[in-house]
Amino acid sequence: MSKRLVNILTPIFAVILGIIFGTIIMLVSGYNPIEAFIALGQGAFGDVYQIGEVVRQVTPYILAGLAVAFAFRVGLFNIGVEGQFIVGWLAAVWVGVTFDLPAIIHLPLAILAAMIAGGLWAFVPGLLKARFRVHEVIVTIMMNYIALHTVNYIVNTKMNQGSSKTAKIHETASLRSEWLSDFTTGSSIHWGIIIAIICCFIMWFLLEKTTRGYELRAVGFNQDAAHYAGMNVNKNIILSMVISGCFAGIAGAMEGLGTFGYMAVQGGFTGVGFNGIAVALLGGNTALGVFFAALLFGILKIGALSMPLAGVPKELVDIIIALIVFFVASSYIIRIVLERFSKKEVK
Amino acid sequence: MKKRKIGMALSLVLAAGTLLGACGKSDNKDTDTSKGGDKEKAFSVAMVTDVGGVDDKSFNQSAWEGLQKFGADNGLKKGQGGFDYLQSTSDADYTTNLNSLARKGFDLVYGIGFLMHDAVDGIAKQQPKTNFAIIDDEVKQPNVASVLFKEQEAAFLAGVAAALTTKTNHIGFIGGMEIPVIERFEAGFLAGVQAAKPEVKVDVKYSGAFDKAELGQTIASTMYASGADVVFHAAGATGNGLFKEAGDLKKKDSAREIWAIGVDRDQNDMGPDVVLTSAIKRVDVAVVDIANKAKDGKFPGGETAIYGLQEDGVGLAPINAKAANKDAIDKAVKEWVEKIKSGNVKVPGTRDELKTFSAK
The missing domain is CATH 3.40.50.2300 (Response regulator)
Incomplete structure (x- = not known):
């Protein structure tokens, strides 16, 4: 069985296994799994409105997933996507609120600001890793807390417009559109999905089709070999973290310019960055894989909101998601099983 | 090469399966709601919790207890056409949840908590036929009742x-x-x-x-x-x-x-x-109060009700008997x-x- 096929089949089996085990848990705890899944399906695809909400939820997941996946391809664990996401969100809203520009400049400027903010936030751990070999996992986790509380402070003191949130961004910086909203009978869908898809393409192109991407991947495969081949490992480490942070920053811009149109004080982490890790893992760290994995997570998350209407606690969906991640992480088992099968075929 | 094709075919079948499955479900749902709309004329009411969840042992739970009491008093069943709740896990869920409940045909939908101000404001405009109520904040809309406490x-x-x-x-x-x-x-x-x-x-x-x-x-x-x-x-x-x-x-x-x-x-x-x-803070009292008014056709839309000691909306629980x-x-x-x-x-x-x- 080809390696590529195994790579595609592993996440699919993980999802199926996750759903099977989720079903068992529901049966054991006395819930009706069929009703639960119907409620989930209705919650995600019941009508065009729900589909709009799914697309809205998928948008930041794609970008956060890309951010994690990009760093991972270069051999780095960017656990700091959450923090980069939050600073990106603030930067985008700040530009959206402060400036008065025509839409054609304002919107790109707001997104660019989010990219820069996210990129800078990721530059610090990248630099520390490259110069002093400080482990990026620890630095990025800590940077998450710094981001959360600094941003809360800024929103609360500098940009507060009453009830702990910023003013609404100007219409010219908004990703929302009447047309899209009407088309989905009033959902909070916005144009961000187009940006997310473009970013998928950028990630694929950058890694697979450019010399720089080849270098980045080489560093990911084997730093020593890359170094021996004359590549500047440190530069590539920093670069990959910054690009990863840019993706995360854009994800934040999606919330700031699309979903909300403002930034409120966050009681805790939004979870988008952490879901991004799961999305990247499930998507095998490829652009296309991330896209589909984000789609699945978006469907599960939005669908789960309607599950209490069927009398099933929506925490069960969190369990199913956790199980899927578990099975992807332990894909080793699935791989072995698949290989057994393919060997038998050969005989 | 051949195997790759098989893989492609397999994933296509899987994808189609999910999509078709989804279609089937949505069909079911459509017929369900239309039936529900014709048959049921009973007053139905629902609430959306903030991120604390319905079992937070305080604010949201109190509101849910009020809703359950209202349901029991009026012989309503939990679920569509009766009384129900949806939980939010992040700020992004408020709008979705409020809208879902309005779409399910609930007559009155509560947004529990000031965090839901913008969401209630937005959805109230979108769903002018549904009545909304917000606890702990004011939303100036003809179909929103605001509840504040002292x-x-x-x-x-x-x-x-x-x-x-x-x-x-x-x-x-x-x-x-x-x-x-x-x-x-x-x-x-x-x-x-x-x-x-x-x-x-x-x-x-x-x-x-x-x-x-x-x-x-x-x-x-x-x-x-x-x-x-x-x-x-x-x-x-x-x-x-x-x-x-x-x-x-x-x-x-x-x-x-x-x-x-x-x-x-x-x-x-x-x-x-x-x-x-x-x-x-008797969120439950306020919830039942507004629900009763709405049921009798006297929904206080656009108004702000303030519940204080005088209105029995707030108070102090009995002092612990073990206190010296x-x-x-x-x-x-x-x-x-x-x-x-x-x-x-x-x-x-x-x-x-x-x-x-x-x-x-």
């Missing part, structure tokens, strides 16, 4: 009880997020302490969240360790950590006199040995209730008002 009055009484209980003359206050609602709790509590025993010192700490019990426990632990013997929380599910910490300390050393004061509902069940009393000077506290609380109800004392609702507050 939390400061309940907190004031809690402050009196705390001041009369403390032996170390040191009290703690744990707030959730720094928002107007919690500021009312803080101002009222501080005023109450000041009125009963001016020399008592109060530590004020904000956890920044309503759903982080572990954070509440850390803050409570610091407060108790630094000498506070009564701690009041107005932090939703974050406050559950306070009861955990107080209970643990009591278990370790049962002679130690420490107390916690609950919020929103009578939280005595969180630790019968350590909960002194609770500053009650329960009688003295009861007496003092009763006196203050009279003074507040008669309007002789105006409890401050903001920090600025607190500065100029003086109890006579």
Whole structure:
């Protein structure tokens, strides 16, 4: 069985296994799994409105997933996507609120600001890793807390417009559109999905089709070999973290310019960055894989909101998601099983 | 090459399966709702929780208890066409949840908590046929009823009880997020302490969240360790950590006199040995009240109802029988209730008002 096929089949089996085990848990705890899944399906695809909400939820997941996946391809664990996401969100809203520009400049400027903010936030751990070999996992986790509380402070003191949130961004910086909203009978869908898809393409192109991407991947495969081949490992480490942070920053811009149109004080982490890790893992760290994995997570998350209407606690969906991640992480088992099968075929 | 094709085919089949499955489901649902619409004319009501969740032991739970009571009184069943709730896990879910409930045909949908202000405002415009109500904030729309509480009055009484209980003359206050609602709790509590025993010192700490019990426990632990013997929380599910910490300390050393004061509902069940009393905010009363009005066709849309001591919308839970000077506290609380109800004392609702507050 080809390696590529195994790579595609592993996440699919993980999802199926996750759903099977989720079903068992529901049966054991006395819930009706069929009703639960119907409620989930209705919650995600019941009508065009729900589909709009799914697309809205998928948008930041794609970008956060890309951010994690990009760093991972270069051999780095960017656990700091959450923090980069939050600073990106603030930067985008700040530009959206402060400036008065025509839409054609304002919107790109707001997104660019989010990219820069996210990129800078990721530059610090990248630099520390490259110069002093400080482990990026620890630095990025800590940077998450710094981001959360600094941003809360800024929103609360500098940009507060009453009830702990910023003013609404100007219409010219908004990703929302009447047309899209009407088309989905009033959902909070916005144009961000187009940006997310473009970013998928950028990630694929950058890694697979450019010399720089080849270098980045080489560093990911084997730093020593890359170094021996004359590549500047440190530069590539920093670069990959910054690009990863840019993706995360854009994800934040999606919330700031699309979903909300403002930034409120966050009681805790939004979870988008952490879901991004799961999305990247499930998507095998490829652009296309991330896209589909984000789609699945978006469907599960939005669908789960309607599950209490069927009398099933929506925490069960969190369990199913956790199980899927578990099975992807332990894909080793699935791989072995698949290989057994393919060997038998050969005989 | 061949295998690759098989792989492609397989994934296509899987993808098609999901899509078709989805179509089938949506068909079912459509017929369901249309049937429901024709048959049921009973009044139905639902609520959306904030991130604390329906079992936060305080705010959201209180609202849900009100809804359950309303359902029982009117013979409604949980579910569509009766009464139900949806939970939010992040701010992004508010709009989706409110809209889902409006679309399911509920006549009245509650947004529980000030965090939902923008979501209720937006959805009320989109769904003009549904009535909405928001707790703890004002939304100026013809189809939205706003409910505010005079939390400061309940907190004031809690402050009196705390001041009369403390032996170390040191009290703690744990707030959730720094928002107007919690500021009312803080101002009222501080005023109450000041009125009963001016020399008592109060530590004020904000956890920044309503759903982080572990954070509440850390803050409570610091407060108790630094000498506070009564701690009041107005932090939703974050406050559950306070009861955990107080209970643990009591278990370790049962002679130690420490107390916690609950919020929103009578939280005595969180630790019968350590909960002194609770500053009650009858979200359940308000929820039932608005639902009844709406059912009778007198929905107070566009209006703001304020529930205070006078309206029995806030109050103090019974003082724990294990408190040494329960009688003295009861007496003092009763006196203050009279003074507040008669309007002789105006409890401050903001920090600025607190500065100029003086109890006579």
